[in-house]
Amino acid sequence: MDSYTHNSILEHGHGHVLQVEKVFHMTPGVGENSYSHNSALQKTVISKVRPVLEGIVKALYSKENFPRYFSVADLGCSSGPNTLIVTYEMIDAIVGLCRETGHSPPELTVFLNDLPSNDFNTDFKLLPDFYAMLKKEKGNDVGPCFIAGMPGSFYGRLFPSKSLDFVHSSYSVHWLSKVPQGIKNNKGNIYMGKTSPHNVFEAYLEQFQSDFSLLLHSRADEIKLGGQMILTIIGRSIKDPTSRECCLIWELLAKCLLDMAAEGLIEEADIDTFNLPHYTPFIEEVKTIVEKEGSFVIDQLETFEVNWDGNDNEENKNYVFNKFTCGQTVSRCFRAVLESLLADHFGEAIINDLFERFAELIGEHLSMEKTKFFNIAISMERK
Numbered sequence: 001m002d003s004y005t006h007n008s009i010l011e012h013g014h015g016h017v018l019q020v021e022k023v024f025h026m027t028p029g030v031g032e033n034s035y036s037h038n039s040a041l042q043k044t045v046i047s048k049v050r051p052v053l054e055g056i057v058k059a060l061y062s063k064e065n066f067p068r069y070f071s072v073a074d075l076g077c078s079s080g081p082n083t084l085i086v087t088y089e090m091i092d093a094i095v096g097l098c099r100e101t102g103h104s105p106p107e108l109t110v111f112l113n114d115l116p117s118n119d120f121n122t123d124f125k126l127l128p129d130f131y132a133m134l135k136k137e138k139g140n141d142v143g144p145c146f147i148a149g150m151p152g153s154f155y156g157r158l159f160p161s162k163s164l165d166f167v168h169s170s171y172s173v174h175w176l177s178k179v180p181q182g183i184k185n186n187k188g189n190i191y192m193g194k195t196s197p198h199n200v201f202e203a204y205l206e207q208f209q210s211d212f213s214l215l216l217h218s219r220a221d222e223i224k225l226g227g228q229m230i231l232t233i234i235g236r237s238i239k240d241p242t243s244r245e246c247c248l249i250w251e252l253l254a255k256c257l258l259d260m261a262a263e264g265l266i267e268e269a270d271i272d273t274f275n276l277p278h279y280t281p282f283i284e285e286v287k288t289i290v291e292k293e294g295s296f297v298i299d300q301l302e303t304f305e306v307n308w309d310g311n312d313n314e315e316n317k318n319y320v321f322n323k324f325t326c327g328q329t330v331s332r333c334f335r336a337v338l339e340s341l342l343a344d345h346f347g348e349a350i351i352n353d354l355f356e357r358f359a360e361l362i363g364e365h366l367s368m369e370k371t372k373f374f375n376i377a378i379s380m381e382r383k
């Protein structure tokens with residue numbers, strides 16, 4: 001092998017080790033393929049958890065005797081409108097409570113956290129209009145609000161000790177810090193699948209256990225005693241890690257890659273060495289890790305489903321199923337999330353073709369069966 005070929009295989013493909021913290025980011029900006037434009041699914045998830053979030057923020061704020069300063073963080077905020085929806089919901093809950101009780105509003109600090117390669121600029125550009133909207137809508141009922149970015153991995157310390165009252169995260173903590181080790185034998189799969197060898201399931205679970213414990217441990221240092229955290233993640237309702245609810249979507253994506261390999265567009269060996277840094281835990285696995293780590297006590301654990309097509313929700317009364325449109329919506333949503341990881345491994349050139357195939361396959365699938373993601377929202381208090 002000459003050195004050019006060798007280097008390009010290392011740059012992409014089977015010799016390459018994915019560095020999640022450096023590479024992973026949602027598609028930036030506000031263009032057609034951006035996360036900003038393709039995050040309806042995640043928006044639906046946030047709206048489902050809104051009642052829990054409001055209840056907790058109100059209870060916490062009044063329990064803490066209406067403090068003058070209230071400090072919150074959103075972990076894995078990404079870029080685009082969803083980021084500020086969560087911030088708005090928290091402010092709305094606090095303002096509502098202050099109005100009800102006659103207390104003056106607190107000074108709020110909101111930290112938007114994500115990996116350093118996140119498009120924070122898109123978020124920051126939304127801030128002037130957001131502040132203006134708050135002032136217009138809430139007038140003097142909203143106190144000073146300071147929104148800042150905090151780049152870094154949530155699998156480690158991000159904030160000063162005992163500085164946060166409340167931490168929120170939606171659709172982020174199912175992303176692992178790295179691809180589990182020792183799963184080179186996961187051939188033909190890009191995640192846990194029906195044909196994965198047993199060690200693959202063990203390696204994924206171990207990586208999740210270690211990452212999730214580290215997240216809890218890091219936040220335990222940063223959240224004040226009695227402070228709260230809500231995490232919403234994709235998971236599974238049954239123990240079997242090959243259950244369709246968590247594996248099917250990845251099996252369809254793997255099929256598109258395998259079809260491309262059969263046509264000589266990519267190397268099959270590259271598929272064999274690509275595995276997602278992602279885990280969909282069983283509810284009991286989440287509970288056990290929280291209990292074992294020991295810094296938090298679980299207050300509520302709710303589960304709910306959302307349709308693969310994020311536009312297919314209760315609020316969208318005019319929704320009509322269309323194979324082509326739905327396939328495109330789901331595919332674009334996945335592209336906005338995965339493009340950076342896939343391009344890093346297979347190269348940029350395959351992305352359009354891959355997601356066109358994926359859109360077609362998803363459309364076909366959804367025309368036969370409405371399919372949903374299973375989600376877990378867990379709220380906990382710092383002991």
Ligand SMILES: C[S@@+](CC[C@H](N)C(=O)[O-])C[C@H]1O[C@@H](n2cnc3c(N)ncnc32)[C@H](O)[C@@H]1O
Binds near residue numbers: 153
């Ligand atoms: C699907 S997006 C969800 C974004 C937003 N919360 C929403 O609901 O629309 C997942 C986000 O988690 C971020 N993320 C993944 N791993 C992370 C880590 N270790 N530390 C910080 N952010 C991380 C990703 O960069 C991405 O922006």
